[in-house]
Amino acid sequence: MSSVVDCHGVSFAYGEQPAVSDVSLTVEQGDFLGLIGPNGSGKTTLLHLMLGLLSPDEGSVELFGQPVDDFDQGNRIGYVSQQATSRGGTMPVTVRECVRMGRFAHAGHARLSAEDEAIAEKALETVGITDLADQRVNELSGGQRQRAYIARALASEADLLALDEPTVGVDAESRDAFYQLLESLNDDGIAIILIEHDIGVVTDRADRIACINTELYHHGDTESFVESDALSEAYGATGTVVHHHH
Amino acid sequence: MSGRETPSGSDVESGPESDPEPVAEPESTANTDPATDAASTTDAPSHEDGIRQGHTTRSLRRRIELTGIALTGAVAALLIGFLLIDWLRHYPLAGLHPSIESVYTTTGIGPAAELLFEQVLIAGMWLDYVLGSNLFQHAFVWRQVATGILVGIVAPLVGTYLVHRQMALIGETLAHTAFAGIAVGILITGLTGWDGSLLLVALVVSVLGALGVQWLTEHTSTYGDVPIAIMLTGSFAVGTLLISWSRDIVAIPVDIEEFLFGSLSVVTAGGARLMAILTVAVVAVVAVTYKQLLFITFDEQAARVAQLDVTRYNTLLVVMTAVVVVGAIQVLGVILVAGMLVIPVAAASQVAQSFRETLYLSILFGELSIVAGFAFAFSQSLPTGGSIIVAAIGIYLLAILVSDRAGAAISMH
Numbered sequence: 001m002s003s004v005v006d007c008h009g010v011s012f013a014y015g016e017q018p019a020v021s022d023v024s025l026t027v028e029q030g031d032f033l034g035l036i037g038p039n040g041s042g043k044t045t046l047l048h049l050m051l052g053l054l055s056p057d058e059g060s061v062e063l064f065g066q067p068v069d070d071f072d073q074g075n076r077i078g079y080v081s082q083q084a085t086s087r088g089g090t091m092p093v094t095v096r097e098c099v100r101m102g103r104f105a106h107a108g109h110a111r112l113s114a115e116d117e118a119i120a121e122k123a124l125e126t127v128g129i130t131d132l133a134d135q136r137v138n139e140l141s142g143g144q145r146q147r148a149y150i151a152r153a154l155a156s157e158a159d160l161l162a163l164d165e166p167t168v169g170v171d172a173e174s175r176d177a178f179y180q181l182l183e184s185l186n187d188d189g190i191a192i193i194l195i196e197h198d199i200g201v202v203t204d205r206a207d208r209i210a211c212i213n214t215e216l217y218h219h220g221d222t223e224s225f226v227e228s229d230a231l232s233e234a235y236g237a238t239g240t241v242v243h244h245h246h
Numbered sequence: 247m248s249g250r251e252t253p254s255g256s257d258v259e260s261g262p263e264s265d266p267e268p269v270a271e272p273e274s275t276a277n278t279d280p281a282t283d284a285a286s287t288t289d290a291p292s293h294e295d296g297i298r299q300g301h302t303t304r305s306l307r308r309r310i311e312l313t314g315i316a317l318t319g320a321v322a323a324l325l326i327g328f329l330l331i332d333w334l335r336h337y338p339l340a341g342l343h344p345s346i347e348s349v350y351t352t353t354g355i356g357p358a359a360e361l362l363f364e365q366v367l368i369a370g371m372w373l374d375y376v377l378g379s380n381l382f383q384h385a386f387v388w389r390q391v392a393t394g395i396l397v398g399i400v401a402p403l404v405g406t407y408l409v410h411r412q413m414a415l416i417g418e419t420l421a422h423t424a425f426a427g428i429a430v431g432i433l434i435t436g437l438t439g440w441d442g443s444l445l446l447v448a449l450v451v452s453v454l455g456a457l458g459v460q461w462l463t464e465h466t467s468t469y470g471d472v473p474i475a476i477m478l479t480g481s482f483a484v485g486t487l488l489i490s491w492s493r494d495i496v497a498i499p500v501d502i503e504e505f506l507f508g509s510l511s512v513v514t515a516g517g518a519r520l521m522a523i524l525t526v527a528v529v530a531v532v533a534v535t536y537k538q539l540l541f542i543t544f545d546e547q548a549a550r551v552a553q554l555d556v557t558r559y560n561t562l563l564v565v566m567t568a569v570v571v572v573g574a575i576q577v578l579g580v581i582l583v584a585g586m587l588v589i590p591v592a593a594a595s596q597v598a599q600s601f602r603e604t605l606y607l608s609i610l611f612g613e614l615s616i617v618a619g620f621a622f623a624f625s626q627s628l629p630t631g632g633s634i635i636v637a638a639i640g641i642y643l644l645a646i647l648v649s650d651r652a653g654a655a656i657s658m659h
Contacts, residue, residue: 051551074553081547091410093544094600101544104537105552112537134304136599156552 002065003028004160004191005050010059012045019045022059023216027193027208029159032186034206034222035195038235041213043195044082044164050193051079051162064159075105078153080146080163095140095148096133099123102155123155127181143167143174150181160191167196179205199231304599311606318613322399322525325392328366329522332385332515334359381624389518390577391620394630396525397574397586398616402594402608403532404570405587407563409595410543417584419459419474420452420568423481425580427451427572428505429488436496443516444500449572455481456568460561508579508631521573528566539563540601577616579631589638590615593645611641 005027012020019042027033027050037043048054049061052068061068064076102123103116112120124130127147132140137148146166153161161182167175183205186192196202202209209225211218211234218230225231337356340347350356363385370382381387408416431447434440455477462473489502503509532539541549542556550556567587574583594607619634626633 079548079551092598092604101541
């Protein structure tokens with residue numbers, strides 16, 4: 001059985017500025033990988049490389065055993081980007097319309113089938129926002145909005161959920177509920193890659209950690225990460241965690 | 247046909263909780279807004295009532311909108327039918343081969359088209375008699391009206407995606423590119439004596455301009471407004487140079503001002519026909535790619551991850567914009583054409599609850615602006631372009647007043 005994501009010696013630079021340098025790591029089916037690192041350490045860049053949003057300068061990436069450039073099974077990945085990249089804050093789109101987008105990769109140019117719609121409704125139910133389905137996404141609170149995006153990812157029936165700082169601007173209570181939801185999805189066998197600035201959350205929930213600061217400082221299970229010096233090495237001598245809000 | 251531009255219309259039906267009771271207050275559509283929600287949560291039963299009433303008013307609203315869209319589609323289909331008989335009565339392509347001409351005469355298509363065409367003008371005379379006007383007995387007025395109604399459909403349709411991609415000014419840019427195209431057409435006409443349609447040349451140049459803008463945005467920063475500003479001024483510069491230059495060589499047979507501000511006399515039979523073809527093509531393309539365009543508009547990165555060919559759909563959208571702009575220039579003029587892509591959409595975004603509703607309302611507001619603008623322009627003998635845009639802005643201001651989410655719907659960064 002092939003890995004979900006397989007990075008081999010991946011490097012990427014913005015102009016002269018290296019963002020990711022010689023990173024190799026694998027995500028297996030059912031993994032819950034926490035991707036951490038200080039501000040500007042290349043976490044998002046690495047995630048974008050893994051998903052094929054960027055092409056590496058060196059090295060190679062495989063998604064579900066396919067080279068990422070040839071990857072064509074868009075329905076296998078659910079992606080929740082940083083909030084700023086979506087028009088959810090301004091565009092008149094209802095929660096239901098947003099969640100149905102998760103079925104678009106399946107439907108192609110055809111109409112959504114009754115089954116597609118049923119799957120979208122079920123995703124709304126799973127994250128507990130059925131009662132908000134007719135509201136505009138931009139009328140929701142931060143936590144509710146992230147649930148809508150998760151529901152969209154679920155509706156795609158993805159094997160991999162990739163989340164880039166999904167809880168920025170979300171209140172603490174909703175955040176706990178959100179991470180419980182992620183854990184239960186992971187228990188159902190969905191692989192998860194999570195970028196999160198709150199290291200505590202990651203070490204509590206993820207079963208594997210990748211700690212990067214341009215280079216990979218640690219990749220392994222969570223216990224060995226907590227015992228290692230990777231955190232202080234990656235974050236600098238003081239070892240203080242930089243909380244960054246985009 | 248034109249009423250079916252959106253394929254996955256499943257949420258068109260009223261929701262599962264729609265209430266059969268008659269509607270008490272059509273104005274209470276804002277029930278789902280957080281502010282009113284918060285106000286009604288103080289009293290649980292009234293909150294429930296509010297939700298139920300919200301569903302009822304929403305389904306009524308939906309019915310009104312769908313009726314409007316169906317009506318627009320029917321009127322558009324009839325007007326395209328008129329343009330078709332206007333074309334057929336001249337036995338198009340008959341000169342190519344005698345057998346083609348015999349098709350018209352033996353099947354009776356040609357004479358029938360002529361007869362139908364005359365009936366329309368006779369009906370127009372009656373309409374003029376009732377209205378006390380001197381308009382609808384003339385074929386050119388019908389062509390103008392047909393072109394306007396079709397612009398009212400496709401401009402807001404494409405504009406809905408543009409506005410929410412924050413590409414509102416691309417229409418303005420491509421209109422200026424089309425102006426350069428008209429200048430090229432004038433030059434070709436002057437130099438070679440070619441008597442083809444200036445709009446056709448404008449169409450080609452505008453599409454090339456669209457691809458140019460797309461190339462620039464991809465090779466510089468994504469949809470910054472810098473490439474757009476460069477393309478806008480650049481093509482206008484080329485246009486003015488070409489026109490001044492050709493003025494020295496040949497007598498320019500057209501009034502440039504009419505292309506700049508839109509005018510009754512710009513709409514020719516060929517131009518109206520071009521608009522009909524463009525409309526059918528654009529509506530068909532949006533019908534097929536509705537979901538993809540929505541996805542790349544809403545969340546481009548997620549669409550990329552879902553392996554949508556974002557570049558291809560971006561290009562498609564920009565090329566469609568170029569096509570729509572060239573058709574709409576006839577009625578609105580180069581300077582004002584972008585307004586029709588943007589203003590009805592801005593008005594619709596103020597009051598719409600969903601993206602689909604935004605599309606429907608944009609088209610309805612667009613048609614309202616066209617009809618009101620034409621009525622004003624015809625009655626006062628003023629240019630159509632300015633009248634339509636002023637009407638559209640009137641609707642936009644009304645939408646802001648009606649909506650309690652003023653200013654929140656569209657913010658640019």
